[in-house]
Amino acid sequence: MRTGKELILSSRKYTTENRTRSWVETIITLLGIILFLSITFIDSVPMVLRLASSFIASLFYVRIFVVYHDFQHHAILKNSLVAKIIMKAIGIYILAPQNVWKRSHDHHHNHNSKLSANGIGSYPTIAKNCYLKLSKNEQRVYLLNRHPLTVLFGHITLFIYWLNVKSFIQSPKKHLDSLLALCIHFISAICIWYFIGFATFIISWFLPFFIAFAIGSYLFYSQHNFPGAHFSENPDWKYDHAALKSTSFMTMHPILQWLTGNIGYHHVHHLNSRIPFYRLAEAMEGIPELQYATTTTWNPIEMRKCFQLKLWDTENKVMIPLSKLK
Numbered sequence: 218m219r220t221g222k223e224l225i226l227s228s229r230k231y232t233t234e235n236r237t238r239s240w241v242e243t244i245i246t247l248l249g250i251i252l253f254l255s256i257t258f259i260d261s262v263p264m265v266l267r268l269a270s271s272f273i274a275s276l277f278y279v280r281i282f283v284v285y286h287d288f289q290h291h292a293i294l295k296n297s298l299v300a301k302i303i304m305k306a307i308g309i310y311i312l313a314p315q316n317v318w319k320r321s322h323d324h325h326h327n328h329n330s331k332l333s334a335n336g337i338g339s340y341p342t343i344a345k346n347c348y349l350k351l352s353k354n355e356q357r358v359y360l361l362n363r364h365p366l367t368v369l370f371g372h373i374t375l376f377i378y379w380l381n382v383k384s385f386i387q388s389p390k391k392h393l394d395s396l397l398a399l400c401i402h403f404i405s406a407i408c409i410w411y412f413i414g415f416a417t418f419i420i421s422w423f424l425p426f427f428i429a430f431a432i433g434s435y436l437f438y439s440q441h442n443f444p445g446a447h448f449s450e451n452p453d454w455k456y457d458h459a460a461l462k463s464t465s466f467m468t469m470h471p472i473l474q475w476l477t478g479n480i481g482y483h484h485v486h487h488l489n490s491r492i493p494f495y496r497l498a499e500a501m502e503g504i505p506e507l508q509y510a511t512t513t514t515w516n517p518i519e520m521r522k523c524f525q526l527k528l529w530d531t532e533n534k535v536m537i538p539l540s541k542l543k
Contacts, residue, residue: 231500278429283478314394330463371434460487
C-alpha cells in the first residue's frame, strides 16, 4: 500500500481538467437554479410543486457551492477571467465570499484532523484532557460549536455569522466582500418579503438557503467527525493519513451524489484538491488505497452517532461522547 508522497503523486493524473466539461457542469448547475427558483415565484403553480422546486433548488445550491469550491482550489476553469467574475458573484450570493472562504478552507486542508480549539475552516476538536482544563464557560462554547443545532442552522451560524459578520468585524478593509454579501442577502430577502409576500419569501428565499446550508454544514461535519476518525497532535500529523483515516467517503444515491457535486468522495478530494469534482469517482476507482475509506451515510442512526462524538481520547485513539468522559 502506497503512502505519503508516492500516493499523492499517483493521484496527479486525475487532476487534468476537461475545460468544456467544467463549463457545461457550471452552466447546467446555474440553469438548474434559475429553473427551479423561477417555479417557486409562480403563484399559479400548486403549492406542493413550489415546495418541491424549493427543495430541488436547495440541492442545486449545494452543487454550485461545490463548483465554486473547486474553482477556488484551482481544480477547474483556472486562468479564465470570465470564470473568475462569475465565481466571485457566486461566492457573494452563497455567502462564501472569496477572501474569507479561500483562506479558511485552505487552512482546513492543511490542518485537517489536527486537534485544535480555534475551528478555523472546520469544527473545533480537542482532546479530553484539554477539555477538562477549560473553564465551564469555555466548555459550553466548545460544545455549542459542535452542537447539532449549530450544524442544522448553518445558514446563520456558519455562513451569516462566521464567514461574514465575524470576518468583517475582525478586519473590515480585508473583508468588504463579506459586507457586500450580507447586504445583498438581506436586502434581497426584505424586498421579496415586502413586494411579493411572506409565503414567497419562505419558499423562494429562506428555504433554499436554509436547507442547502444545513445539508452542506452536516456534510462537512460528518465527513470529519465520524466513528473511526483519527485526530493527531501537530508533530504526528501526516497529510495523506489525514485524508485516508480522518476523512470519510459518504455513500449516497447517484442522483444525490450528482446534485451534491460528488462531495461524498471527500477523502479523495483531501488527498488531492486539484482533482475536478467530476473525476473524484474515477480517481477512487483507479487508486486502490482510496477504496478502504470509512463510509458515512444519511442514515439517521449514523447521523446521531456522528453528533454524539465530542472529544478525542488520546489514550485509546478514538472519538468519544461526553458520556464516556469520566
